[in-house]
Amino acid sequence: MKEKEHSPVSTEVTPASEVRDVIIVGSGPAGYTAAIYTARADLKPLMIAGSVTAGGELMNTTDVENFPGFPDGIMGPDLMENLGQQAEKFGTEVMYDDVTSVELEGAIKTVTLADGQEFKARTVIISTGSAYRELGVDGEKRLVGHGVSSCATCDGFFFKGQDIAVIGGGDSAMEEAIFLTKFAATVTVVHRRDSLRASKIMAERALKHPKIKFIWNSEVVSVEGEAKVTGARLNNLVTGEQSDLAVTGLFVAIGNDPRVDLVKGVLELTEAGTIAVESRSSKTSIKGVFAAGDVVDPTYRQAITAAGSGCVAALDVEHYLAEQDS
Numbered sequence: 001m002k003e004k005e006h007s008p009v010s011t012e013v014t015p016a017s018e019v020r021d022v023i024i025v026g027s028g029p030a031g032y033t034a035a036i037y038t039a040r041a042d043l044k045p046l047m048i049a050g051s052v053t054a055g056g057e058l059m060n061t062t063d064v065e066n067f068p069g070f071p072d073g074i075m076g077p078d079l080m081e082n083l084g085q086q087a088e089k090f091g092t093e094v095m096y097d098d099v100t101s102v103e104l105e106g107a108i109k110t111v112t113l114a115d116g117q118e119f120k121a122r123t124v125i126i127s128t129g130s131a132y133r134e135l136g137v138d139g140e141k142r143l144v145g146h147g148v149s150s151c152a153t154c155d156g157f158f159f160k161g162q163d164i165a166v167i168g169g170g171d172s173a174m175e176e177a178i179f180l181t182k183f184a185a186t187v188t189v190v191h192r193r194d195s196l197r198a199s200k201i202m203a204e205r206a207l208k209h210p211k212i213k214f215i216w217n218s219e220v221v222s223v224e225g226e227a228k229v230t231g232a233r234l235n236n237l238v239t240g241e242q243s244d245l246a247v248t249g250l251f252v253a254i255g256n257d258p259r260v261d262l263v264k265g266v267l268e269l270t271e272a273g274t275i276a277v278e279s280r281s282s283k284t285s286i287k288g289v290f291a292a293g294d295v296v297d298p299t300y301r302q303a304i305t306a307a308g309s310g311c312v313a314a315l316d317v318e319h320y321l322a323e324q325d326s
């Protein structure tokens with residue numbers, strides 16, 4: 001078991017062979033909130049946090065200005081560190097590993113990790129979040145790490161003084177574009193429509209930024225470059241004209257898709273591809289299996305709504321276990 005630097009306060013570690021009350025798969029705001037609540041309910045949750053994805057999407061974010069309780073904002077990774085500490089303080093066991101398969105039918109569920117270890121529990125909370133969406137154009141995959149990126153905070157530093165592009169018109173794209181102005185000479189936002197989807201405050205910040213330019217009504221047809229990105233071929237969706245944009249970096253910020261690979265064909269999904277849950281609850285199509293956060297939410301997808309839904313899942317777990325025991 002990989003331990004985090006600060007050990008949990010509880011020294012009682014449940015042996016792997018024992019059937020636990022709850023296993024939480026995923027460690028974004030939803031997973032950690034579910035952990036805090038189930039730990040405080042003395043359910044001794046085991047969280048499988050992910051090996052490289054631990055902490056979820058907020059680990060790739062800079063300032064979070066809209067999470068209630070932080071009037072001066074908080075850095076995404078700091079918020080996740082705080083949530084992790086709070087979860088461990090009440091006795092959550094955290095493993096920084098990946099779940100490769102789940103058996104969810106029946107009263108006892110089994111969760112298997114990449115190294116083959118198996119853990120059993122009466123309930124499982126799936127809070128696997130979402131993954132960056134790809135453009136799906138020529139050159140994109142090949143040039144990831146060589147100019148193509150989905151994470152400005154991770155890679156922005158490498159583009160000092162360069163001309164780069166951000167693709168997308170939502171809050172993520174505006175946030176990335178604004179952040180990248182710290183390093184880049186110019187940031188060109190390429191958006192497929194003539195207006196932004198981003199919230200007004202983010203859109204205005206980007207629109208009035210002297211280093212940010214916009215190319216409207218345009219899609220990326222291909223990413224150009226042999227060993228490194230040298231540009232992007234664009235198609236104007238109104239005129240049909242194609243053009244070349246000379247950039248050395250291309251940040252794709254066109255949204256996310258729910259991470260449901262683990263439960264595809266096992267749990268019922270919605271048309272939007274998220275895990276289907278019963279009305280406002282976190283109950284999935286299998287009894288004793290609950291889901292929370294971005295993986296169930298095609299609409300709101302905020303850190304605070306994910307946290308709220310993690311709380312709902314924890315309370316649903318408590319009620320379910322109480323019913324089973326009565």
Ligand code: NAP
Nearest residue numbers: 168169170171172173175192193197253254255256300301
């Ligand atoms: P989003 O709101 O879904 O926006 C995705 C953008 O990418 C849209 O402008 C969309 O175009 C464009 N797009 C989608 N697929 C595309 C494709 N194949 N080719 C080209 N463009 C494509 O996603 P998001 O920006 O990641 O935001 C997700 C949620 O997180 C939102 O609720 C947002 O408010 C929230 N968020 C908040 C903050 C913040 O408050 N600081 C920061 C980041 C994200 P169309 O507009 O034409 O659909």
